Amino acid sequence: MSSILRKRFFDQIAVMFGREPKKPEAIAPEAQNIHLFKRGNRDLIAEKLHARAHAIHANKWRNRRWAVLIVVNLMFTFSFWFDIQILEGALTASRFIGFHLIDLNSALQVMLAHKHIIVNLVIGTATVFVLWLLLGGRTFCSWVCPYHLLAEGAEKIHLYLVRKKLLTDQNIDRRLRTLSWIVFAALAAGTGYTVFEAISPTGILSRALIYGPGLALLWVLALLVFEVFFSRRAWCRYACPIGLTYGVVGIFSPVRIKYTLDGCFHEGDCRKVCLVPHVLDTVIKGRAVDTEIPIGPDCTRCGLCVDTCPTGSLTFDVKGLSRLL
Amino acid sequence: MSESQYPEGDMAADAVSPAPTSSVVAAPPSRERLQQARRRWLRTILLTGGVMGAALSGFLPLIYARTKRLRPPGALDEKDFLASCIKCGQCVQVCPVQAIKLADLVDGIGVGVPHIDAREQACDFSCDAVQCILACPTGALVYKKPAFLSVRKGAKLAKAPILKAKEKDAEPTLNLSERIGVARLTRPESCLAIQGKGFKGQARGASFKGRMRYMEANRWKPIRVAEHPYDVGECDLCVRECPVKGAISIETVFAPDGSRRKSPVVHEPCVGCGVCEMICPVEQPCIVIEAREVWNT
Numbered sequence: 136m137s138s139i140l141r142k143r144f145f146d147q148i149a150v151m152f153g154r155e156p157k158k159p160e161a162i163a164p165e166a167q168n169i170h171l172f173k174r175g176n177r178d179l180i181a182e183k184l185h186a187r188a189h190a191i192h193a194n195k196w197r198n199r200r201w202a203v204l205i206v207v208n209l210m211f212t213f214s215f216w217f218d219i220q221i222l223e224g225a226l227t228a229s230r231f232i233g234f235h236l237i238d239l240n241s242a243l244q245v246m247l248a249h250k251h252i253i254v255n256l257v258i259g260t261a262t263v264f265v266l267w268l269l270l271g272g273r274t275f276c277s278w279v280c281p282y283h284l285l286a287e288g289a290e291k292i293h294l295y296l297v298r299k300k301l302l303t304d305q306n307i308d309r310r311l312r313t314l315s316w317i318v319f320a321a322l323a324a325g326t327g328y329t330v331f332e333a334i335s336p337t338g339i340l341s342r343a344l345i346y347g348p349g350l351a352l353l354w355v356l357a358l359l360v361f362e363v364f365f366s367r368r369a370w371c372r373y374a375c376p377i378g379l380t381y382g383v384v385g386i387f388s389p390v391r392i393k394y395t396l397d398g399c400f401h402e403g404d405c406r407k408v409c410l411v412p413h414v415l416d417t418v419i420k421g422r423a424v425d426t427e428i429p430i431g432p433d434c435t436r437c438g439l440c441v442d443t444c445p446t447g448s449l450t451f452d453v454k455g456l457s458r459l460l
Numbered sequence: 461m462s463e464s465q466y467p468e469g470d471m472a473a474d475a476v477s478p479a480p481t482s483s484v485v486a487a488p489p490s491r492e493r494l495q496q497a498r499r500r501w502l503r504t505i506l507l508t509g510g511v512m513g514a515a516l517s518g519f520l521p522l523i524y525a526r527t528k529r530l531r532p533p534g535a536l537d538e539k540d541f542l543a544s545c546i547k548c549g550q551c552v553q554v555c556p557v558q559a560i561k562l563a564d565l566v567d568g569i570g571v572g573v574p575h576i577d578a579r580e581q582a583c584d585f586s587c588d589a590v591q592c593i594l595a596c597p598t599g600a601l602v603y604k605k606p607a608f609l610s611v612r613k614g615a616k617l618a619k620a621p622i623l624k625a626k627e628k629d630a631e632p633t634l635n636l637s638e639r640i641g642v643a644r645l646t647r648p649e650s651c652l653a654i655q656g657k658g659f660k661g662q663a664r665g666a667s668f669k670g671r672m673r674y675m676e677a678n679r680w681k682p683i684r685v686a687e688h689p690y691d692v693g694e695c696d697l698c699v700r701e702c703p704v705k706g707a708i709s710i711e712t713v714f715a716p717d718g719s720r721r722k723s724p725v726v727h728e729p730c731v732g733c734g735v736c737e738m739i740c741p742v743e744q745p746c747i748v749i750e751a752r753e754v755w756n757t
């Protein structure tokens with residue numbers, strides 16, 4: 136990895152914890168050439184309009200993702216309903232054909248609160264850690280978390296209301312998520328009670344899908360209402376410590392979105408659909424530090440940007456794999 | 461299509477403000493910008509307050525902890541149990557009689573934490589092996605407490621309880637070292653045994669949903685209590701259906717007026733499973749489980 140990309144790698148970790156993305160200090164000469172080439176290039180503008188006119192909007196990744204999310208959650212539900220014992224438990228902790236799987240954030244809460252770790256807890260947590268290390272960290276958020284799917288629905292309503300100029304998105308300081316992670320970890324350790332688990336919409340929804348609905352869903356509803364009328368995707372963007380936990384795992388994950396500077400028209404469609412647009416600061420004109428850039432760990436690998444990009448400049452990438460093939 | 465380039469900073473910043481700023485290139489941040497930053501801070505504080513306020517509801521169980529709920533067998537003491545339970549419901553899934561329920565928001569015992577309502581559906585150990593303990597991934601339910609946790613006096617069972625259903629097996633005991641409660645005859649005045657009355661019919665009426673394993677009916681499949689009517693000359697349902705050997709028996713006792721009476725008497729092996737409470741045919745059961753209570757001699 137070049138020193139420029141290494142710097143960006145660490146910058147992206149800071150961005151995940153809440154720092155605003157900054158203009159890069161150094162840009163690789165190859166990338167600099169492309170930036171210069173694109174500046175005021177009339178052919179490029181003509182090309183852009185042409186690409187626009189022929190763009191076919193696909194929902195390939197979104198459909199795949201929704202299918203996976205629904206199937207995974209239904210596997211929990213049906214395992215219990217029909218007693219088929221494939222995936223027993225809930226998203227917080229489960230057993231896949233007998234193998235322990237334990238959600239990293241829930242495991243962390245229990246470890247901090249109980250201060251005693253049994254073997255099964257270690258096995259389940261380690262398995263899930265390795266799993267999401269291989270699958271992309273926050274992939275958990277967009278491909279598994281049931282709240283994510285509901286929030287995507289709420290987001291559509293929110294964006295409709297914004298388009299109708301009935302409201303504006305009230306953005307919030309992203310450092311709040313880091314703060315909430317620290318506060319909930321401290322509460323678990325200090326009080327010996329897993330406080331976050333009581334309000335985690337992921338846990339509440341997962342249990343509701345399996346064991347039947349309860350009044351706890353009112354809290355989930357309140358979050359959705361907040362997101363529709365006040366702040367777009369507020370819970371996932373600014374509050375949920377689960378996202379940060381999996382984000383940290385994602386730092387080391389080989390699965391990520393790759394940005395290729397060459398064909399990008401810098402129109403920013405990807406940033407408009409993105410849950411975490413700060414990871415896509417690199418697509419802004421003149422910002423890319425290299426010709427190919429891996430998107431940072433806060434990215435949920437949801438693939439909306441891949442679907443929406445008219446030029447194919449954003450693609451799924453497995454580090455090392457493309458070189459192998 | 462728009463050619464829009466994002467200005468520096470966040471494109472989603474609430475750009476809707478009554479007057480456009482005139483000083484775009486001004487070095488010090490404009491009043492407008494400062495105001496936006498201030499509003500953003502206020503929103504951040506608002507959301508923080510909201511989330512933290514909701515999180516406080518997580519502490520409700522500690523306040524309500526006084527109303528003792530019956531936990532599944534092998535549960536740690538309440539505080540440790542609430543700390544270690546990961547709220548996945550795997551104990552719920554393995555229970556053959558579905559005795560274990562997860563708490564809702566208003567139950568005040570932690571969203572998603574398991575408990576047993578013995579009157580509705582008691583644990584009758586028809587799984588033979590305390591499956592819920594086996595299923596628990598975090599050690600909130602344990603066969604034996606880890607060394608650093610203290611065992612309350614009287615909570616420890618003198619011997620591993622012998623399951624009547626397995627009495628003839630090579631290994632007749634349940635792997636359970638502590639009781640989850642103790643049965644207590646709280647309303648002796650209504651007890652049919654003490655009154656010398658018999659009982660005929662469905663113990664809890666035709667509509668009762670509770671299930672139990674009757675060895676004589678089917679060892680492996682619990683059936684509804686309503687499908688198993690009784691006809692006994694002297695009521696002894698709590699003794700008859702108690703799954704643990706030697707936990708309860710009918711004894712001759714002397715009433716305050718000196719007369720001899722038959723009465724159910726609870727003994728030390730009682731683990732607090734709650735079958736007696738479920739099966740008691742009197743409405744408002746005469747015998748109930750005192751959750752998390754220890755054995756006092």
